[in-house]
Amino acid sequence: MSKIVGTVVIDTAKCKGCGLCVHACPTKTLGLSSNEVNHKGYAFAVVANDACIGCASCGLVCPDACISVYRTKI
Amino acid sequence: MTDEIIKPENLVYKKPSLLNDETMHYCPGCSHGVVHKLIAETIEEMGLQEKAIGVSPVGCAVFAYRYIDIDWQEAAHGRAPALATACKRLWPDRLVFSYQGDGDFACIGTAESLHTLNRGEHITMIFVNNAIYGMTGGQMAPTTLVGMKTVTCPYGRDPRIHGYPLNITELAAHLEGTAYVTRQSVHSAAAIRRAKKAFRHAFENSMQGKGSNLIEIVGTCSSGWKMTPVKANQWMEEHMFDFYKIGDLKDK
Numbered sequence: 001m002s003k004i005v006g007t008v009v010i011d012t013a014k015c016k017g018c019g020l021c022v023h024a025c026p027t028k029t030l031g032l033s034s035n036e037v038n039h040k041g042y043a044f045a046v047v048a049n050d051a052c053i054g055c056a057s058c059g060l061v062c063p064d065a066c067i068s069v070y071r072t073k074i
Numbered sequence: 075m076t077d078e079i080i081k082p083e084n085l086v087y088k089k090p091s092l093l094n095d096e097t098m099h100y101c102p103g104c105s106h107g108v109v110h111k112l113i114a115e116t117i118e119e120m121g122l123q124e125k126a127i128g129v130s131p132v133g134c135a136v137f138a139y140r141y142i143d144i145d146w147q148e149a150a151h152g153r154a155p156a157l158a159t160a161c162k163r164l165w166p167d168r169l170v171f172s173y174q175g176d177g178d179f180a181c182i183g184t185a186e187s188l189h190t191l192n193r194g195e196h197i198t199m200i201f202v203n204n205a206i207y208g209m210t211g212g213q214m215a216p217t218t219l220v221g222m223k224t225v226t227c228p229y230g231r232d233p234r235i236h237g238y239p240l241n242i243t244e245l246a247a248h249l250e251g252t253a254y255v256t257r258q259s260v261h262s263a264a265a266i267r268r269a270k271k272a273f274r275h276a277f278e279n280s281m282q283g284k285g286s287n288l289i290e291i292v293g294t295c296s297s298g299w300k301m302t303p304v305k306a307n308q309w310m311e312e313h314m315f316d317f318y319k320i321g322d323l324k325d326k
Binding site for chain 1: 076078079080084089093097100102103104105106107108111260263266267296302303304307
């Protein structure tokens, strides 16, 4: 049986670390950086594991349009 | 593995191309960003990028013209519907919409808003309601809920002193000139998908000359409400939706 896998690409320079994507993610794939900030001083969103299913919920809720979502079947 | 997935043919969601690369000035987690994205996506899907004219307000969204690559006009405070009326009457083949906050739409611009809706101008008015004056520092707005605390009503809104919140979208639904009046929110992926359908419907109505369209987006102001963006969304679900009920109020 084929499995759906996905991943996200985050524009970390534009991310303001609001955390809405982290909350919206059903697979707990996303998190906020714990020891790094961007040039504006925000802890940005990062991919914490490979559980992503490419549902695009994070992309939809991101107010700053920093997330691109990819999905495929393997 | 990740490199195998990141290919153009696997792309399922990206920034709308009408939204430019400028970083928005909004606070982290602000609902305005999502509404901007929905407008950009809808105009792009309808292929109206050369025909769209937005009218930006005074308030947090005053710089809306910086972010979406279409034609824009900047109106005086509350007067966006009047300017949008002029644009639509001069260029009847254009998609004209105004983008306003609650201070602009439901306070200083109440006369313009209601009369433009009642005249049935073939425009769409986008009204982002966060129940507070965000830009000026979180003062009480006409839309502030009873009991809700702001910097100018620190003990909560008291109707005996401050009057009752103005549910202007309900009023608009009773006007003859309105074709489509809806209230949506953008707090979750499902709500955002529903809101996008409302944008599409309202923009199509505008282009078909069916009358005026009003989309209220119940939004958050995490800075003004003094909450994290996630908490603000939860607070909105628990408190705002009782008074500002989500759904279509009129679809003629």
